[in-house]
Amino acid sequence: MTVEQQAKYWKHKSRKHEDAAKVYKDGLTAEQAKALQDKIAELENAQLTAEQRDFNQQLEDAKNAARQEARNELLPVIQESQIRGYAGTVVTGPRLDAWVQAVNSSIFIGEDGQVDGNLVVQHVTALFGEQTPAPTTPPVVQTHPNFGQGAPAGGSARPSHRDAGLAEVNKRFNKAA
Numbered sequence: 001m002t003v004e005q006q007a008k009y010w011k012h013k014s015r016k017h018e019d020a021a022k023v024y025k026d027g028l029t030a031e032q033a034k035a036l037q038d039k040i041a042e043l044e045n046a047q048l049t050a051e052q053r054d055f056n057q058q059l060e061d062a063k064n065a066a067r068q069e070a071r072n073e074l075l076p077v078i079q080e081s082q083i084r085g086y087a088g089t090v091v092t093g094p095r096l097d098a099w100v101q102a103v104n105s106s107i108f109i110g111e112d113g114q115v116d117g118n119l120v121v122q123h124v125t126a127l128f129g130e131q132t133p134a135p136t137t138p139p140v141v142q143t144h145p146n147f148g149q150g151a152p153a154g155g156s157a158r159p160s161h162r163d164a165g166l167a168e169v170n171k172r173f174n175k176a177a
Contacts, residue, residue: 075113076105079105079109079115080100080105082115082117083100083103083105083108083115083120084096084100086115086117086120086121086124087099087100087120087121087124089121090121090124090125090128090130091124091128095128099124099127099128107119108120108123
């Protein structure tokens with residue numbers, strides 16, 4: 001194809017795509033699509049029998065009950081871990097564990113169900129004083145296993161192939177000498 005033919009070809013493809021996109025753009029708005037979905041759901045619901053409606057309602061109730069049960073089970077664990085994280089900026093180790101077990105965590109939880117980190121830090125600082133410096137650990141020197149990629153097991157430098165070759169030549173040809 002010549003350059004002009006290629007340009008014509010791609011312009012045609014571009015126009016075809018633009019025309020298809022214009023149809024969707026001028027088609028339904030988001031509100032119209034939502035209204036159509038609601039109408040479809042209403043018509044489907046009208047076709048259901050009373051038994052099917054009861055089943056769907058029971059299914060939704062069971063889903064909501066399961067969500068609430070999971071929330072009631074996991075939310076205290078999450079809130080305790082958040083409190084432990086905030087308090088861990090001031091206290092560490094066994095003192096932190098003892099404090100978390102003894103404290104009433106509901107005093108740190110706001111109306112929205114979120115833990116107030118500033119309140120936790122203020123409370124722990126008032127009880128235990130200022131923040132303890134984080135213990136410094138020496139940097140870990142990472143060692144990698146030797147998989148035999150050319151390095152001898154002893155860790156010394158590789159033997160010279162030249163020296164090994166000369167030794168073999170001397171061994172083979174200088175016996176008589």
